[in-house]
Amino acid sequence: MPAVQRAEVVLRVNGDEHRLTVDTRATLLDVLREHLGLTGSKKGCDHGQCGACTVLLDGMRVNACLALAVAHDGAAITTVEGLADGEELHPMQEAFLDHDAFQCGYCTPGQICSAVGMLDEARARGELDGLDDARIRERMSGNLCRCGAYPNILAAVREVAAAQR
Amino acid sequence: MRPFAYERATDPDGARALLAAAGPGARYLGGGTNLVDLMKLGVEAPGALVDVAKLPLATIELGADGALEAGAAVTNTALANDPRVRAGWPVLSQALLAGASGQLRNLATVGGNLLQRTRCAYFQDITKACNKREGGRDRDGCPARDGDHRNLAILGHSEACVATHPSDMAVALTALGATVRVRGDAGDREIPMPGLHRLPGDDPTRDTVLEPGDLILGVSVPPLADGARSTYVKVRDRASYAFAVVSIAAVLDRDDDGTVRDVRIALGGVAHAPWRAERAEAILRDGASPDDDLLARAADAELSEARPLRDNAYKIPLARHLIVDTIKELM
Numbered sequence: 127m128p129a130v131q132r133a134e135v136v137l138r139v140n141g142d143e144h145r146l147t148v149d150t151r152a153t154l155l156d157v158l159r160e161h162l163g164l165t166g167s168k169k170g171c172d173h174g175q176c177g178a179c180t181v182l183l184d185g186m187r188v189n190a191c192l193a194l195a196v197a198h199d200g201a202a203i204t205t206v207e208g209l210a211d212g213e214e215l216h217p218m219q220e221a222f223l224d225h226d227a228f229q230c231g232y233c234t235p236g237q238i239c240s241a242v243g244m245l246d247e248a249r250a251r252g253e254l255d256g257l258d259d260a261r262i263r264e265r266m267s268g269n270l271c272r273c274g275a276y277p278n279i280l281a282a283v284r285e286v287a288a289a290q291r
Numbered sequence: 292m293r294p295f296a297y298e299r300a301t302d303p304d305g306a307r308a309l310l311a312a313a314g315p316g317a318r319y320l321g322g323g324t325n326l327v328d329l330m331k332l333g334v335e336a337p338g339a340l341v342d343v344a345k346l347p348l349a350t351i352e353l354g355a356d357g358a359l360e361a362g363a364a365v366t367n368t369a370l371a372n373d374p375r376v377r378a379g380w381p382v383l384s385q386a387l388l389a390g391a392s393g394q395l396r397n398l399a400t401v402g403g404n405l406l407q408r409t410r411c412a413y414f415q416d417i418t419k420a421c422n423k424r425e426g427g428r429d430r431d432g433c434p435a436r437d438g439d440h441r442n443l444a445i446l447g448h449s450e451a452c453v454a455t456h457p458s459d460m461a462v463a464l465t466a467l468g469a470t471v472r473v474r475g476d477a478g479d480r481e482i483p484m485p486g487l488h489r490l491p492g493d494d495p496t497r498d499t500v501l502e503p504g505d506l507i508l509g510v511s512v513p514p515l516a517d518g519a520r521s522t523y524v525k526v527r528d529r530a531s532y533a534f535a536v537v538s539i540a541a542v543l544d545r546d547d548d549g550t551v552r553d554v555r556i557a558l559g560g561v562a563h564a565p566w567r568a569e570r571a572e573a574i575l576r577d578g579a580s581p582d583d584d585l586l587a588r589a590a591d592a593e594l595s596e597a598r599p600l601r602d603n604a605y606k607i608p609l610a611r612h613l614i615v616d617t618i619k620e621l622m
Contacts, residue, residue, distance in 0.1 A: 128338060130294045150297040150340075153327070173328050174395060186368075186397040192327045193398060196297045197320065197342050244393060251372060267531035268392020 135199040139164065140208025148195045155179045155190035158205060166206040166235045170270075177269035180236035180243070181205050187243030189268075206235035209242065217289065218242050221282035229273035240269045241283045245290060254291050259284065292330050296339040303474055306343050307506055313339035319506065320344065321403030322366065324395045329408060333417045334424060344400060348509055351375070357514035359383075363402030363507045367391070367460070370401060380512055382521035382540050386463035389525040392532050402507040405461055405471065405487060408498065409454035409563075410534055412439055422451045423495040436600065442528075442536060445597045445606045447562040452495030453600060455560055456488055457534050462559035463523055464510060465567050466540035472508040473501065479508070485557070488564030495563070516553065519544035520621045524613060525559070535560035537606050539613045543621040549580030554618070556593075558610055568593045571614055581618065590614035 131150045136143060139162060146161055155172075158164045158181070170178030172191045179190040182204040209216035218238050221227070228234040244265045248254050257265075262283050263276075271279065296313065300306030310317050317339040320326060329335040348362035351373050359380060361370055370376055371387035391399065413419045413435050420431045435443055435453050443453045461484070464471075470481040487499050501507075515521060521542040527533040538559035544552045554575045556568035571589040575581055581589070590611040597607050 128294050131296050133297055150295055151292045151330075173331065174324055177392065177394060180394055183397075187394050188398050189324070189394045192324050192395075194297075194320075194323055194327060194340075197299075197323065197344065240394065247368075247393070264531050265393055268394045 133196045133199075135195055137195070137198070137200075138202040140204060146195075150194070150196045152195045153191050154181065154183070154188075154193045154195050154198060154203065157195045158190060158203070164205050164207050167239075168232055168235060170233065170236070175270075176233070176236075177240055178233050178236040180240040180269065182239055182243050185243075185246065187240050187247075204239070206239055209238065216242065217286050218245075218282070221285050222279075225278045225282040225285070226275075227278040227282040228271075228275050233269060233271045233273075237266070237269045237271065237279055240266060241279075241286070245283070245287055248287070249290060254287060257287050262287065292333075293336040293338070295330075295337055297342065298339065299342040300346060303343075303346060303348070303506055303508060306341055306346060307474065307504055309341045310339075310504055310506075313341065315503070317341060319402075321364070321400035321406075322395075322398035323403075324391070324399045325403065325407040329415070332415055334408075334415060343402070343506065348402075354511070359512040359514075360509060361401055361512070362509040363400060365401050365509075367396035367399045367401070367404060368393070370460075371396065379514060380463075380467060380521070382466060382523045382542060383460070383463045383512065385523035386459040386525075386538075386540060389523060389535075389538070390459040401460070401510060404458055405464075405507060405510075406499065406501075407458055410457050411435060411443060411454040414454060423454060423491070425496060439602075440600045441602045442534070442560070443600065443603060444562050445599045445603055445610075446558075446566055446594075447490040447564070448598070449491045449493065449495070451493055452491035452563065454491065454495065454563055456498070456562070456564050458565070459523065459525060459535065459538060459559060461488065462535075462538055462557045462565045463540040464512065465557035465565035466521070466542050466555045467512050467515075468555065469510050469512040471510050473505050474508055475502055475505040481511070485565055485567045491563045498563075515542060516544045519553070522617060522621060524617050524620075526609060526613065537561060537610045537613055539610075539617050541614075541617045541621060543618060545580070545622070549622070550578055551575050551581060556614060556618075558593075558613075561597075561606060561610060568614065570595075575618065581622070583615070586615040586618055587611075589618075 168178035170176035348364040525538040571593040574589040
């Protein structure tokens with residue numbers, strides 16, 4: 127077995143800069159959860175199939191379980207812990223509460239980060255107006271919910287999308 | 292996961308030098324959405340990764356001849372949503388957006404998309420025999436032939452391997468007659484699509500014709516003829532976020548009187564490589580505006596060579612209907 131390889135990376139996570147020495151095998155998800163204690167991002171499948179680990183990487187939603195930390199040296203990451211403004215929840219978090227958009231809650235941080243990233247993408251492309259239910263479902267398809275809370279997740283995302291138009 | 296050294300390349304020649312210096316078993320790393328997963332599964336165990344995602348190959352440009360030039364490090368998201376791609380090569384944008392999820396497309400690159408491995412369940416499970424896995428050739432054949440092959444190949448497979456290539460983008464590039472630009476030991480060369488991916492034959496470990504050290508620089512996609520229409524249709528087991536059961540990329544160019552000037556059809560989910568439907572194309576290029584009979588004849592001709600396994604014969608009528616309905620849709 128070859129020796130463990132380590133590398134130094136700088137990550138800006140929820141606005142705070144962290145200089146870390148990581149095993150090259152560590153994913154962003156491992157670093158967030160195990161090094162930084164940010165356990166909001168969840169390890170679901172760990173293979174990019176469920177979306178529970180979704181975070182915003184330089185503003186874009188990605189599966190943190192498939193992104194090697196060493197490959198994203200210098201990146202800015204926003205996790206579910208970084209969405210609120212102090213005690214004020216992000217509108218997407220409020221909408222998930224208002225619409226009861228979860229049951230067990232395990233997929234919820236990934237759902238919320240994905241929805242925030244998805245709406246940012248749609249706004250940047252001038253597509254908010256055309257974002258009907260079918261398109262929201264399609265664009266959120268990378269986030270699975272084993273409890274089946276999809277109708278309420280859809281309602282929450284729809285409401286935030288409407289408010290952004 | 293086996294420990295590995297990590298190197299970040301800043302230019303293509305540097306990437307090739309780093310890979311050569313790292314010795315056999317080193318791999319280029321793009322977005323990592325497939326390779327990192329395969330490393331977790333133990334299917335891949337490289338001693339070193341050479342990161343090529345930050346190479347200056349992330350540009351989308353239009354060449355003087357109107358061709359689309361997309362670099363290997365362009366993300367699937369960026370390529371799919373580029374206004375020029377959407378307007379000029381709808382089939383390519385649609386194919387990209389039919390693949391994976393928003394999260395994965397934000398990381399995945401053009402080069403990595405082309406080189407992604409099959410999702411055959413046996414290939415991805417190192418406790419099972421597989422002729423495709425590295426070192427797997429000494430093992431006992433292909434359990435998929437008598438096992439779970441519902442979503443595996445019906446065309447061009449061999450005794451050794453019945454895997455399918457999973458990319459949607461590659462199917463569109465095949466219908467579009469794209470070329471893949473590659474830098475190798477003998478300099479740069481262009482590989483036409485189809486032609487990058489190979490059929491399994493007796494060596495399924497090789498997905499493509501690339502040689503060790505070859506680096507994909509990008510893809511060149513010729514413009515569609517004025518008035519030509521194109522589309523991508525993907526049948527899958529759920530509405531979104533699933534690999535194709537069967538998919539089709541089609542480009543149709545007709546005269547004002549309906550005569551077919553050119554038609555190009557590629558199928559996904561049916562073979563070890565994107566499957567260019569040349570037999571169907573030849574019949575449809577016969578001349579007159581295609582009617583239902585001609586379309587059915589074309590589809591049947593293409594699928595006459597299909598050799599279904601026990602549980603995937605359903606793909607034959609599925610592909611047949613897809614060819615007929617998609618060309619009608621484009622008329």
